[in-house]
Amino acid sequence: MRLPWLHGDSPFPPTSQALGPETDAPGLLAAGGDLGPERLTEAYRHGIFPWYGEGQPLLWWTTDPRMVLPVAEFRLSRSLRKTLQRFLRTPGCEIRFDGDTPGVIKACAAAPREGQDGTWIVPEMVEAYVRLYRLGRVHSVETWIDGQLVGGLYGVALGRMLFGESMFARRTDASKIALAALVAFCRAKGIALIDCQQQTAHLASLGARPIARPAFEAHLRQAVATPGPERWAYDPGCWIHLGLKPDDQPPP
Structure with a gap:
């Protein structure tokens, strides 16, 4: 062919x-x-x-099949729960949405990948997704410690569909913290699936699973036609959607 x-x-x-x-x-x-x-x-x-x-x-x-993360099936392990609780209670630790999306994209492009020589996020890709970000179609979720960007992820958002692109971490579990925040946001805003594109054991351990392309495309057609969230912004109250208690939050 x-x-x-x-x-x-x-x-x-x-x-x-x-x-x-x-x-x-x-x-x-x-x-x-x-x-x-x-x-x-x-x-x-x-x-x-x-x-x-x-x-x-x-x-x-x-x-085909397509790897997706149904946000209702996200696996919050006991160790990640403890990490989140500690992170949320520690002064200087922050979650930000779109605080430095171009920086996240560039960090993902530069992050080493096990078993890979180089990156698929070539310079033309970086420029393209930064342009989409400026049009409001790309968003990032970021982990910050003491004013430093230490991890995060970015993806394309259309309607109530989110296409996860890449993540990076400069501190242990920094990308997992960002993913947990994204899942909590998606649960709060009625976004049912995060597209993961490729099958990996790491994503499967977090609850992602493959589905047939026709099923993915059927969901996609409905999701992109549904108005998405009015604002992509971090709300500390979103953690309730992951079962975290109010006292897991930092004091005002």
């Missing part, structure tokens, strides 16, 4: 045409095009995402 090549405003092919599990690149749908806001937004609306490395053409993917 010849891989479709995108030119100008040419549309994406149907996701059913993505390469299958018997190929060397299951989920690969198309190549070419650009990373402009319109193209990227259209891609995410159909469950398509870019993923490529230095020296490769721009590649577009739609995996």
Whole structure:
């Protein structure tokens, strides 16, 4: 099968045409095009995402099955619960939403990954997602200690659908703290699924699981058509959605 090549405003092919599990690149749908806001937004609306490395053409993917984190199934382990309680009670420890989204994206691009040489978040990707952030379509959740950004994650938000992109940590559990805050926010705002794209054991340990592409796309169509949260902002009260008690919060 010849891989479709995108030119100008040419549309994406149907996701059913993505390469299958018997190929060397299951989920690969198309190549070419650009990373402009319109193209990227259209891609995410159909469950398509870019993923490529230095020296490769721009590649577009739609995996089947799709790894997702149903926020109702997020696994808050006993050790992470204790970490959160300690973090929330410690002066100088903060959760911020969109405090430094470009910084989070750049930190994710620079973070070393086990078993990987280099990063898929190439400079063109960084620029593209920063542009989407300025249009209000990308958000970050950040872990700060004593005024320093020590961990976080970012993702694309369309309606009530969140597409998780990447995370990083400069302190132990800093990215897990940010993810827990995101899950609490999503539960509070009626966002049912966080798209994780790729299957990993780490995500599975937190409650993520694969679902068939048709089921993912059915949820996607409904979610992107539903108005999303009016504001992406940290609310300390959101922790109740993870079962944390009021006395887990820092004093006023």
